[in-house]
């Protein structure tokens with residue numbers, strides 16, 4: 001379970017570049033829930049995921065994960081609970097290590113790393129079996145360097161790496177955005193399978209209305225560092241891509257209204 | 271013949287320096303300039319302890335440990351205190367100059383008849399004994415020292431290789447390759463970098479300790495330009511093995527170091543002024559760095575390419 005209480009984060013505070021990226025986000029995600037996050041560019045979706053992962057510490061608020069208060073924990077300590085796939089397919093794996101070595105590294109996510117051999121024969125067979133189950137035909141290429149794979153293959157492997165050791169929370173930040181449509185479909189398919197099979201608690205950011213409508217059991221929409229809409233249960237099931245688009249349109253109109261009102265006030269009083 | 275044996279002996283001892291540079295520059299992608307100071311530190315500590323009559327094995331280990339410590343300091347400056355990596359190395363290297371003088375008490379320590387790591391095998395022959403091979407002759411003692419190193423250096427390389435096959439060692443390689451990824455997998459990248467620089471400079475100091483025992487003196491100036499020399503060996507090694515596999519890279523570092531020493535011996539034989547050696551080395555490294563870029567420009571005009579130096583961690 002993930003519990004966020006009134007998270008706030010401001011980048012470059014007190015400078016002209018000040019960005020209030022999170023302006024009081026509260027969210028509780030139940031065990032096994034698959035939450036899709038949408039929102040306009042710069043609305044703070046990635047910032048939210050980074051705050052949970054511990055890429056930076058939040059200015060205010062509380063983050064509770066797997067029953068522990070992790071608000072002050074550095075990223076590498078939270079890794080014990082969190083599996084992660086980034087938008088950039090090159091960010092989630094080490095290009096000059098082999099597929100097997102990358103997998104072995106992720107199989108010990110958050111655990112002590114001592115002087116045992118990193119690749120034991122038995123473990124290797126296990127890994128090979130898991131790659132085979134993915135059905136991408138990479139099971140006989142485990143000694144190849146990851147850098148020799150395509151973006152889609154790398155992203156699929158990163159997804160497998162994130163879930164090799166079952167995470168208490170899976171964070172996916174537009175993990176198909178940089179892929180061609182076919183690879184994106186493949187990775188989404190894989191995501192669905194993994195999440196369903198392992199009953200993973202998942203937080204997924206996407207720009208695809210299609211994905212937002214069909215995936216997950218809950219959808220939240222962020223606007224300017226806050227959660228504007230939250231659809232759960234039956235309300236989420238009823239959502240169509242068109243309905244989501246019209247919500248975006250609604251938000252856009254309200255923001256325009258806000259802006260023109262501000263403009264009006266400025267003209268009148270400044 | 272003794273020229274050849276001398277070059278090989280120096281090459282083997284300096285291959286430890288090359289392995290150290292391989293670890294910092296290539297595996298950790300950290301341009302570490304501590305090396306010039308830590309190789310001297312290794313020499314100074316070993317020289318001082320041996321001159322005081324301590325066991326050479328103990329002295330050599332102490333030298334390694336001190337070098338490792340120096341590397342860790344650079345690592346802490348760079349990661350915990352967020353000082354630029356190059357600058358961290360320069361700061362520690364500069365500080366080490368004074369430390370080394372303090373350790374030695376003077377700028378040069380001669381080792382006259384002290385027992386060194388090489389004393390035992392040297393004792394197997396008398397100093398006037400000659401080894402004859404076809405028409406060539408060489409002092410038998412020097413041959414024994416070379417043979418000892420032929421066992422020692424591969425053993426060290428094997429240990430280093432084995433370490434990088436362990437969970438800890440593999441995480442270290444990933445730290446240099448993709449820090450974002452390995453952090454997300456729960457590794458403290460800062461401390462991993464510190465440990466890596468410790469390992470690297472420990473090897474470099476071991477190289478210094480061996481050099482001192484072979485040459486028979488420790489000198490506070492002995493480290494100048496060593497990082498470039500180590501880097502040159504690594505580059506030669508890489509072009510020899512043409513592989514990213516760690517085992518081959520380590521072998522490459524040894525071969526590169528040997529080849530470099532042979533080239534130096536030949537150049538000196540042909541009348542190169544020893545004073546010009548560092549200039550020539552620097553030019554060589556420059557050429558090796560620029561070459562790929564020039565070649566790429568020639569084959570694909572218009573496209574620019576960056577220097578193939580690993581990015582700073």
Ligand SMILES: Nc1ncnc2c1ncn2[C@@H]1O[C@H](COP(=O)(O)OP(=O)(O)OP(=O)(O)O)[C@@H](O)[C@H]1O
Pocket residue numbers: 011012019020021039040041042043044045046047048
């Ligand atoms: N590390 C950072 N330093 C400074 N500003 C940042 C940083 N990270 C994010 N921001 C700013 O915070 C705001 C929110 O960014 P964020 O990346 O969370 O948006 P997003 O919703 O993920 O957008 P997109 O859909 O484009 O990915 C943006 O204005 C961005 O410029």
Ligand SMILES: [Mg+2]
Pocket residue numbers: 045046047173
């Ligand atoms: Mg984003």
